[in-house]
Amino acid sequence: MRLTAEIDPRSGFCHGVVRAVEQAENYLKYSSRLYSLGAIVHNSVELERLKQKGLEILSIDDVGQLHDDVILVRAHGEPPETYELARRNNLQVIDCTCPVVLKLQERVRDTWQRLHPEGGQVVIFGKKGHAEVNGLVGQTGGEAIVVSNDADLDQIDFTRPVALFSQTTKDPDEFHHIAGRIRERRPDAEVYDTICRQVVQRHQSLVEFARSHSVILFVSGRESSNGKVLYELCRSVNPRTYRVENASQIDLAWLQEGDNVGICGATSTPKWQLEEIFIYLQRLAGEPSDNNNQ
Numbered sequence: 027m028r029l030t031a032e033i034d035p036r037s038g039f040c041h042g043v044v045r046a047v048e049q050a051e052n053y054l055k056y057s058s059r060l061y062s063l064g065a066i067v068h069n070s071v072e073l074e075r076l077k078q079k080g081l082e083i084l085s086i087d088d089v090g091q092l093h094d095d096v097i098l099v100r101a102h103g104e105p106p107e108t109y110e111l112a113r114r115n116n117l118q119v120i121d122c123t124c125p126v127v128l129k130l131q132e133r134v135r136d137t138w139q140r141l142h143p144e145g146g147q148v149v150i151f152g153k154k155g156h157a158e159v160n161g162l163v164g165q166t167g168g169e170a171i172v173v174s175n176d177a178d179l180d181q182i183d184f185t186r187p188v189a190l191f192s193q194t195t196k197d198p199d200e201f202h203h204i205a206g207r208i209r210e211r212r213p214d215a216e217v218y219d220t221i222c223r224q225v226v227q228r229h230q231s232l233v234e235f236a237r238s239h240s241v242i243l244f245v246s247g248r249e250s251s252n253g254k255v256l257y258e259l260c261r262s263v264n265p266r267t268y269r270v271e272n273a274s275q276i277d278l279a280w281l282q283e284g285d286n287v288g289i290c291g292a293t294s295t296p297k298w299q300l301e302e303i304f305i306y307l308q309r310l311a312g313e314p315s316d317n318n319n320q
């Protein structure tokens with residue numbers, strides 16, 4: 027089949043995930059096992075690779091049963107109770123909380139301490155139950171209000187002060203929409219755009235990338251919330267966008283003669299996974315697989 031392919035140069039793990047995976051791999055050079063509290067990355071293929079090296083994923087309930095061991099806290103971060111549990115059970119923590127998330131946790135905590143005595147509310151725009159959101163809500167003793175759409179705004183008491191933050195991987199346009207809705211009902215609401223700059227830049231560059239290719243293969247785990255957002259973004263500008271986790275999921279009916287295929291992914295998609303898709307397409311095009319991107 028006649029086609030060309032290109033990997034989005036800006037796709038691949040974000041800094042926070044790179045750092046967590048590197049720390050896990052470094053530890054596993056000297057130990058046969060490491061417990062991660064929750065999936066270190068929302069990507070089953072990458073998780074399987076790390077599992078082969080000795081990474082085991084535990085729930086918070088499992089961690090409650092552990093004593094005198096080592097656990098890894100992933101880039102999403104954790105609420106203060108997790109660190110208390112680790113102290114009680116004499117667990118050493120390899121803390122891979124992304125520095126951007128750590129800073130956000132501090133801001134949420136400081137704002138809560140300032141607003142709470144005067145009846146103020148901290149609102150988080152994010153996905154209920156997401157690990158990063160749980161870590162943020164934990165900074166407010168569980169009192170922060172999590173909103174993900176207009177209907178959720180009814181949980182807020184607009185007669186009292188409001189401060190709005192965002193989960194780091196949310197869609198910037200959706201955040202600005204929610205902020206606008208809150209300001210309509212409480213003009214002095216404090217609005218902090220805490221979406222990660224890497225995510226914002228990726229939104230901007232992905233739009234260009236998706237527009238400039240005839241078909242897009244978006245590579246990401248089904249559980250990745252950043253993956254869902256970025257896949258929808260690509261699809262909104264290029265209807266021929268398809269989401270896959272690996273090359274075996276590519277349906278050849280998606281491709282046409284002469285296509286210029288763009289390969290991109292979420293912040294939880296490693297570069298090697300994009301390269302596997304690229305090599306598969308090169309083989310399909312009958313080209314040697316050791317070529318660089320076109």
Ligand code: SF4
Nearest residue numbers: 040042124126194222
């Ligand atoms: S998306 Fe940004 S904030 Fe979230 S882990 Fe990656 S670098 Fe950190």
